[in-house]
Amino acid sequence: MRDLLLKAVKGAYGLLPEKSKNRMRGYHNLRQWYGNKLRQSSIAYEVPSLRKTRQLHQLHLLGQAARVEKALPIKQTINVLIIGEKGFAKTAASLCRLKTNVNSVYVDHSKCREGLNTALPVKPRSAIVMGIYPLLVLKAGVEVYEDILPIDRKSPESDVTYFDAFTVDEKNKLQTYEFLPDWNPDLLLSTGYVKSAVMLKPDSRLNPFFSDSNNIESALADAYLAGVDFSIDHLPLSFTQSRAIKPDLDSLKKIINKHHLQTENLTGNVLSVQWPLLSKPLVSLVIPTYNGKELVKACIDSILEKTTYQNYEILLVDNNSDETASLEFFEQLNQHPRIRVLKYPYPFNYSAINNFAVKQAKGEVVGLVNNDIEVISDHWLEYMAAHAMRDDIGCVGAKLLYSDGRIQHAGVVLGYGGGAGHAHKYFPRYHPGYMNRLLATQNYSAVTAACLFVKKSKYEEVDGLNEKDLHVAFNDVDFCLRVAQSGVRNLYCAEAELFHHESVSRGLDITPEKAARFNKELNYLKTTWGQYIDHDPAYNPNLTLKRENFAIKAKEEY
Secondary structure: OHHHHHHHHHHHHHHOOHHHHHHHHOOHHHHHHHHHHHHOOHHHOOOOOHHHHHHHHHHHHHHHHHHHHHOOOOOOEEEEEEEOOOOHHHHHHHHHHOOOEEEEEEEOOHHHOOOOOOOOOEEEHHHOOOOOOOEEEEEOOOEEOOOOOOOOOOOOOOOEEEEEEEEEOOOOOEEEEEOOOOOOHHHHHHHOOOOOEEEEOOOOOOHHHHOOOOOHHHHHHHHHHOOOOOOEEEEEEEEEEEOOOOOOHHHHHHHHHHOOOEEEEOOOOOEEEEOOOOOOOOEEEEEEEOOOHHHHHHHHHHHHHHOOOOOEEEEEEEOOOOOHHHHHHHHHHOOOOOEEEEEOOOOOOHHHHHHHHHHOOOOOEEEEEOOOEEEOOOOHHHHHHHHHOOOOEEEEEEEEEOOOOEEEEOOEEEOHHHOEEEOOOOOEOOOOOHHHOOOOOEEOOEOOOOEEEEEHHHHHHOOOOOOOOOOOOOHHHHHHHHHHOOOOEEEEEEEEEEEEOHHHHOOOOOOHHHHHHHHHHHHHHHHHOHHHHHOOOOOOOOEOOOOOOOOEOOHHHO
């Protein structure tokens, strides 16, 4: 009933003339009330119905067809390798949709060739010769939807290219769309998200991994974990369709375990990968606060009582607290062997406060933690610190929940609202999210500093948070992007679950003064990181930027 009333209010507001809307926007208390009510309803994360999604997907395919029609074809000859047996005939038959010249089709099983009605030369996989033509690898059961191979690509010399896809039901109607991110190795290890089709260039460094592999996702994972230096490209156009082809998680687990990493099944579609924390580094947890005794107590008690990993210190940074109860409590905390209380007697500047504290941190890994954080998962610190210690990982963020259990943060996407927003914001805690991305540890361009881990050396390498231009907003996004440009990837750690309490009760940051500061900092983000706002590699250009729910773009967004 509450959602229906709110939908009615939202609909009525949408019918108002723009002049009336502008007048109402001046009532900041009303905007704050409406924003809070909206966020507490399912409207905040609601995804389009299947019927609406099918309409949006059809528009996407029509737009793609127009682009294909306009493209200048690149003449090339390829070989095709079909992995597996089930559904092979459909895959082979769909190759007639390729305008690209097919030299040979290689298959795993001899009986796949029996009675095959195709003019294409079909040969056993044992006869495959790598290195002459590009090799299109298809999983059996996957059908070519449309030939997008001749379209100009960003990196035509990449070792491997993969594509978007979609699944259909028995009536050939859309079931799910698979608009994939650019290369995301941690998502691959968690979900095997590249599984339907890839194209290898003739002299690809990955040829040895595909010569006898039984599936695409395992071959890519094996090459990545083996440390092979390969280039990979993503063409965000729908190339294949299938009847819900699933990744082979059993084979993926074997590959991951072969490289001495531990795995467990979180669900039937998602793996949890535990990276080793061999050196047992000291972790410095930096917690800024202004008063807030009860918040700080709940935060620190949860860390002390629930955290299984024990090699950490807490740096509580007091920024001009003036409540007697808080000051007395902070003095008590200062006596604790794990806790140091630092005084920062200057005007509030979130970036400067954390930079000040990190200079005094003794840990090899630094964790920026808000004072309204409360630990849920006991092993949060092991997971986050282990990722932070990896050579190819920079910033590590956690899954943060509002007090009522809804998602507050599960990775940051650039471009939302013209700036940045949180993936899957307001979704229920146990929702799988789009393509299981809410459950899966993966790479994102940025994560929130409400709970962010990074090596202290990396923090110092990029000169910490930007205390000159970004006092409050987007300093974490800016920091993460500078870290990423140093040659590493940032990561959302789905196994680390914590509450982020006060971000709901504070309400919207919309007083005139705060709005002016926010707009200034938003403008800095747009000016400095426009290329990420235009195309976030952890997202997909076919997904909407109007809401944080991974829906397909509407026609007016293209």
